[in-house]
Amino acid sequence: MIRPLLWLLAGVVLGGVIHIVVILTLPQLAEQSVWRRVAHLDADNQMVILPPVQAGEPNPLGLDPELAYGLCRVDLADGPAYVSGLLPDAFWSVALFDPSGIVTYSTTNRDGIGQTLELGIFNAAQTRLLAQQQIDIAEGLLVVESSSNELLVLVRLAPPHQAMRGRFEQELSEVECGTRS
Amino acid sequence: MRFVLYLLMMIAVALGIGFGLSYYALTDGRLFGVAQVGPWHAWPDVGANAPNPYTRGHLARTAAFELGQSEGLQFTATVDSSGLPLSRECSYRIVGNTPLATFWTLVALDEAGVNIAAPDVHPAVRSSRIVRAQDGSIIVNVGKTLQPLNWLEIVGEGPFKLVLTLYDTAAFSGFSSDASMPAIIRGDCA
Numbered sequence: 001m002i003r004p005l006l007w008l009l010a011g012v013v014l015g016g017v018i019h020i021v022v023i024l025t026l027p028q029l030a031e032q033s034v035w036r037r038v039a040h041l042d043a044d045n046q047m048v049i050l051p052p053v054q055a056g057e058p059n060p061l062g063l064d065p066e067l068a069y070g071l072c073r074v075d076l077a078d079g080p081a082y083v084s085g086l087l088p089d090a091f092w093s094v095a096l097f098d099p100s101g102i103v104t105y106s107t108t109n110r111d112g113i114g115q116t117l118e119l120g121i122f123n124a125a126q127t128r129l130l131a132q133q134q135i136d137i138a139e140g141l142l143v144v145e146s147s148s149n150e151l152l153v154l155v156r157l158a159p160p161h162q163a164m165r166g167r168f169e170q171e172l173s174e175v176e177c178g179t180r181s
Numbered sequence: 182m183r184f185v186l187y188l189l190m191m192i193a194v195a196l197g198i199g200f201g202l203s204y205y206a207l208t209d210g211r212l213f214g215v216a217q218v219g220p221w222h223a224w225p226d227v228g229a230n231a232p233n234p235y236t237r238g239h240l241a242r243t244a245a246f247e248l249g250q251s252e253g254l255q256f257t258a259t260v261d262s263s264g265l266p267l268s269r270e271c272s273y274r275i276v277g278n279t280p281l282a283t284f285w286t287l288v289a290l291d292e293a294g295v296n297i298a299a300p301d302v303h304p305a306v307r308s309s310r311i312v313r314a315q316d317g318s319i320i321v322n323v324g325k326t327l328q329p330l331n332w333l334e335i336v337g338e339g340p341f342k343l344v345l346t347l348y349d350t351a352a353f354s355g356f357s358s359d360a361s362m363p364a365i366i367r368g369d370c371a
Binding site: 003004007008010011012014015016017018019021022023024026027029030032033034036037053054055056057058059060061062063064065066067069091093095097100101102103104105106107108110111154156158160162 | 187188190191192193194195196197198199200202203206207227228229230231232234235237238240241242243244245246247248249250251252253283284286288290293294295296297298299300302303304305307309336346348349
């Protein structure tokens with residue numbers, strides 16, 4: 001009687017090991033990532049407006065139909081990246097995604113930055129240069145240190161009414177984004 | 182002979198538990214990583230810069246632009262308040278209060294994440310566009326047949342899910358104990 005129970009217990013323990021291995025390796029094995037899903041967009045060092053979500057159409061990026069989205073891809077190996085512009089007076093937020101789709105930094109305009117978006121993104125080496133005052137930055141720049149060189153910058157902007165969407169998207173597309181060496 | 186039988190049994194149990202548990206844990210995070218309020222569930226860790234392994238698995242499965250921790254939090258409901266799965270055959274009423282947020286949006290999606298709102302209406306309900314009761318609570322009706330007050334008209338057949346996205350919210354941030362979510366009450370079914 002004891003022997004089958006021991007075999008069963010061994011099966012349960014082995015199952016637990018498989019479970020842990022599956023959970024830990026899943027992110028590496030996944031074929032789709034948010035990074036690959038936007039790879040076809042020409043968003044290198046420029047703000048691209050993502051198409052609005054329509055009812056009945058697939059929405060693989062999980063976007064909200066109420067919001068306007070601006071996306072920009074930067075590589076800090078080319079130098080520190082800057083995102084700067086004036087956004088309309090409405091709720092907006094910025095998120096930085098690393099290649100595995102993890103949000104490494106996010107902020108909203110309620111954090112005292114109002115309508116002006118001035119963001120500087122630096123990797124560890126550039127942050128060190130910044131601390132040694134070897135990189136000149138404008139006053140009031142929001143400094144973000146990133147552990148990953150490749151980043152997606154996603155700006156979410158919420159027009160209060162859909163009638164304003166066109167103007168809001170226009171203003172969002174005028175936001176400058178890119179690396180400066 | 183018996184040894185082989187036991188070995189096969191052990192392997193079957195191990196595979197069943199290993200993959201079954203992984204699927205179960207990531208389907209809606211019933212085991213780890215999810216905050217559950219009534220019928221609504223959210224992954225509070227999804228916008229963190231170092232998510233836990235289960236949230237990482239969930240991120241890999243959805244491969245979508247998630248909200249950062251300071252941007253907001255997204256709640257999903259696949260069942261109503263009595264635990265029955267949401268079906269497009271029925272009409273539902275979402276009643277109650279939402280946690281403090283700058284604004285929120287509510288959408289109805291099918292299992293593949295496609296918005297199922299009727300083609301000629303707004304694909305989302307937004308907090309600033311709805312009528313409210315005197316005490317500020319909300320009533321949003323969801324269904325295929327004409328409903329009074331705020332109506333999110335949907336189309337099609339089969340199961341669906343409701344996604345409530347709170348922008349700039351204090352819920353589950355550790356700064357607010359306000360985690361009241363509205364109830365989803367099932368109405369008439371066709």
